[in-house]
Amino acid sequence: MKPRKIAIQGIEGSNHHKVASEYFGQGIELVECMSFTGLVDSLLEGKAEKGVMAIENSIAGSIIPNYNLVCDNGLHIIGEHYLNVHHHLMALPGQRLEDIRVVRSHPMALLQCGDYLKEKPQMTVVEDADTAEPARKIAREQLKGVGAIAPALAAELFGLEILASEIQTINNNATRFIIVKTVNKEWPRDAINKASMRFLTDHKRGSLATVLNVMSDCNLNLTKIQSLPVIDTPWKYSFFVDVTFEAYAQFEKAKSLLAIMTEDFRVLGEYKNARI
């Protein structure tokens, strides 16, 4: 069987790589992308079949730009996966912690290691497009004095040594990833028990409450809600909402009601709940 081409943000050894392996198992070929926009392009251009995209974590909340990428490019969410993220500071073998003058990683990883880095003022923090990429660069170019904050998988793949492990500020940092593709043919109705939606409402008192009442009446459980002011349109809000349900028919009923009650109603994806 031909390996499935899966686009990830970053390179092998990154958290996106870990998620791709855990979700798809063996037999995948990674399409490495250095930005989320690049990942979307690789799907639209047919260079990859499916993509893995971080969408929210317990520390920083939703990655709104990624929601917008999904929405604006007509992608479909066909799955989700949770990963407990662990960050480690790694460098060339033989380097000591006090040798490290520059620490490179993805901005989100740097943010999540804020407390650790705060206590190391001698280290200059440099942002990269990925966690694993600076680790690979350190190994390839034999860079001394430089450390990368990356998953343990990167140290293993590129032969680096972990100088400080588990340096994330909050230990229970579950990051939610979504699996996206350009078409929505993935699951039979009875396999679907979660959905992601986007809609707009007017700034009228109680308009969101009315929408949530309908969802509740249709037996949908809200697992996420996020409002976002609509750029250029004062008093208009867009909402990103995730719901779980027991029967697809419940969601179907809610869909037809919400399509009437809200503006620009869009189902971003219908998939299997990964968190039971």
Place this chain on the structure above:
Amino acid sequence: MKPRKIAIQGIEGSNHHKVASEYFGQGIELVECMSFTGLVDSLLEGKAEKGVMAIENSIAGSIIPNYNLVCDNGLHIIGEHYLNVHHHLMALPGQRLEDIRVVRSHPMALLQCGDYLKEKPQMTVVEDADTAEPARKIAREQLKGVGAIAPALAAELFGLEILASEIQTINNNATRFIIVKTVNKEWPRDAINKASMRFLTDHKRGSLATVLNVMSDCNLNLTKIQSLPVIDTPWKYSFFVDVTFEAYAQFEKAKSLLAIMTEDFRVLGEYKNARI
């Protein structure tokens, strides 16, 4: 009159400085902090009277870590201010765009100039704790080949030249800032028409809808809602909600109901709506 000490994230010339000037007018002394945690510390230690903190923008959504800083340190939101953010690439006078090999700025500014930077692969992007700080550093150390993405005010203050102006991806990028202090004595009841709250609900169907119905019944207008999974407690969600109202009595009624209906109900601030 003694100037009021106002803590900002970053240094003079930053967007936080602009907000402090616009909100407080003349007669303030800036307490420059290189992180939001440092800003909170300066308030708790009495080094500053009030602080200015970015809290959300139309592109990245809420800055959840700052909500948590307010909540966990018992700060009070006593005001809000909106700033349309403009980003400019600046460098030493005489430098040309093609001389610039490194671009430094705050991660949020770098994110907001993503499209521009994507077209300049020759520029290495380096993250700093502030927008204005790298601009000052370029001027002080006469750094060639280095550019900073910062407000026009920084170019003016530090004598730099703007090489590319208005390089933000989305032009109408209103950022919302909050004004915080350690005590909640600021406004008489009849001046207050907006409030920020945080509460927890159980993952029971319709529990949020019920809460929103109460708010609507009390004539509160929802201007923002954001759910966040509670770390370490599966199926528990915290919500950050902002509401506006016409009479304080309406909010007072809602408060007493929500305190009973939700868990860990907290009013993060009661203040004047800055957006009419």
